[in-house]
Every structure is written in structure tokens, then in C-alpha cells.
Amino acid sequence: MSEALHNRQKAGLQTSLRQLHTICDLSQAEALNVAAQLENAGTVMIERDLSDAFESRITLSEDASKRFESALARPDVQAAG
Secondary structure (H helix, E strand, C coil): CHHHHHHHHHCCCCCEHHHHHHHHCCCHHHHHHHHHHHHHHCCEEEECCCCCHHHCEEEECHHHHHHHHHHHHCHHHHHHC
8 A cells, every 4th residue: 555655655646545445456445444543653644634534545654655765776676577
């Protein structure tokens, strides 16, 4: 899920909780559960939409984004990709 969010953010795309299961190949319940766990761990942030909870926007935290960029910049990761 984190990698999918990273790729979407890098492409300039926003992701709502409603879309989450479609980008992660999980059931909606599983995707929401993982999102809650990642939010509790500080890996993602969820910007709540009070009129429609499923339209709440989910993004990687700044720290998680930096870790992805750092990992992807390593030569051994680039060669594997």
C-alpha cells in the first residue's frame, strides 16, 4: 500500500479511501484496516472528509516519502527495479 501511495503521489495523483482497495488489490475492509494501522504507525496521514468518510484523502507522511526516495536512490534498488 505504501509503495502504491508513493507512486501515485509522485505522479501527482490524490488517493481517497474509496479508491484505496483498487490500487492495492485488497478488499475494501482489508485496505481500510491496513490504512488505519499505517496511520497509527505514522506512515500515512488521512485528511478527513466530514461529509463523506470514504472521500477522505490518504497520503504518505513526509518521513515515509523521504524514506522511499532514499531507498529508491540506492544503486542496488535501482538495479533490482
